[in-house]
Amino acid sequence: MNIYGDSKLVANQVLGEYEVKKEDLIPYHQQALQLLKQLDDIHVAHVPRSANKLADALANLAATLALGAEESMQVPVCNRWVVSLLKYDWRQPIIYFLDHQNYPMILDTR
Incomplete structure (x- = not known):
């Protein structure tokens, strides 16, 4: 592995x-x-973050979700990719990668 x-x-x-x-x-x-x-x-x-932009975006998103009520963080959002906090399962891209040995081009959060 x-x-x-x-x-x-x-x-x-x-x-x-x-x-x-x-x-x-x-x-x-x-x-x-x-x-x-x-x-x-x-x-x-x-693997440097610059060589893995999807993982870097997911790491930034996870850090943002873990912030306290009075803290904030800017997360760059590219194109129209927006994650629904209520329906997004952070494990899905990992499962997809393990199943397909590549990253999904677009994460469907519907």
Whole structure:
């Protein structure tokens, strides 16, 4: 299984090349390692955000949805692609990718 991430730091931490120094991130790191032990033939790689615009857009969207009531973030929206907060399932693009080994050109949120 190939696992791609846009954080070089996190990829290298998972690979054991870098140490996790932030105390609040150590439990997440340990959980990730436990999950990876359940999988065979794992390859972890860093992909720069500039090389994966769809993943970057989804990451920005997820960060926006996680903000508190008094916080805000600007998320660029290209073309007419608008996500309905009530009907959008963030897992769907991931499932699509795993099924088809490519990204959907347009996310249908209806």
